[in-house]
Amino acid sequence: MSSLFDxxxxxxxxxxSNEEPPPPPEDSAHPGPDGAEDVxxxxxxxxxxxxxPREAHYRDGAxxxxxxxxxxxxxxxxxxxxxxxxxxxxxxxxxxxxSGKTRVLTHxxxxxxxxxxxxxxxxxxxxxxxxxxxxxKERVEELVGPRANAMWVSTFHSACVRILRRESKKLGFxxxxxxxxxxxxxxxxxxxxxxxxxxxKRFPPKSFSAKISNLKNELIDEETxxxxxxxxxxxxxxxxxxxxxxxxxxxxxxxxxxxxxxWTSTTSS
Numbered sequence: 001m002s003s004l005f006d007x008x009x010x011x012x013x014x015x016x017s018n019e020e021p022p023p024p025p026e027d028s029a030h031p032g033p034d035g036a037e038d039v040x041x042x043x044x045x046x047x048x049x050x051x052x053p054r055e056a057h058y059r060d061g062a063x064x065x066x067x068x069x070x071x072x073x074x075x076x077x078x079x080x081x082x083x084x085x086x087x088x089x090x091x092x093x094x095x096x097x098x099s100g101k102t103r104v105l106t107h108x109x110x111x112x113x114x115x116x117x118x119x120x121x122x123x124x125x126x127x128x129x130x131x132x133x134x135x136x137k138e139r140v141e142e143l144v145g146p147r148a149n150a151m152w153v154s155t156f157h158s159a160c161v162r163i164l165r166r167e168s169k170k171l172g173f174x175x176x177x178x179x180x181x182x183x184x185x186x187x188x189x190x191x192x193x194x195x196x197x198x199x200x201k202r203f204p205p206k207s208f209s210a211k212i213s214n215l216k217n218e219l220i221d222e223e224t225x226x227x228x229x230x231x232x233x234x235x236x237x238x239x240x241x242x243x244x245x246x247x248x249x250x251x252x253x254x255x256x257x258x259x260x261x262x263w264t265s266t267t268s269s
Contacts, residue, residue, distance in 0.1 A: 120150035
């Protein structure tokens, strides 16, 4: 029977068949247990497994530095070597100036990367001064190369500010907040005392600044301190003056600024 569609590709198609085509043959080249498909072993690897080996070169073709753990132990005495290789519990190093504490710390950082497979971003090295932080980072970079740039090697204040800026939304202010130094804090406290009509001779602003600093170190907030100050005789203490409502100047400043907490620490290279 001819039709208008004899030259079409549909002309060769026959009527539908009730028989189903046979299934494709199964690939038995690599059968798993009981004929099941093999599951990659790395699918269930845990966080304590050995790290994946790094490539020998960076993406730009530069050779990746290789840290030899045994070379890091050369030139160290018995106590220093034990500190570099220490595992498990926290370690406290107490020694005098010029005894090699910074050297032990930098070699321990490099040892963690070379022998334990620690990621550079997991390293936090804290110092008290910017000079000490810069020196430590230079020493670490001499041992491990550019990977030192991914580490947290900074002062107490720099590390805390970095965390505060990252988590600023959770704290209720923007990441571009300003930090008041000693002169800014003194000037602000003078303005607050003036807005509260306080006698500067009787209530010097520096006394309030010192009191606030002590309360911060003791982790006492304004509400708790205001409750403690209610029992003082009226007008006879700093607590009574601080019980008064804060002026708008201080409230607005607290939303946009952060005053660094005073840290005390001793370091030596």
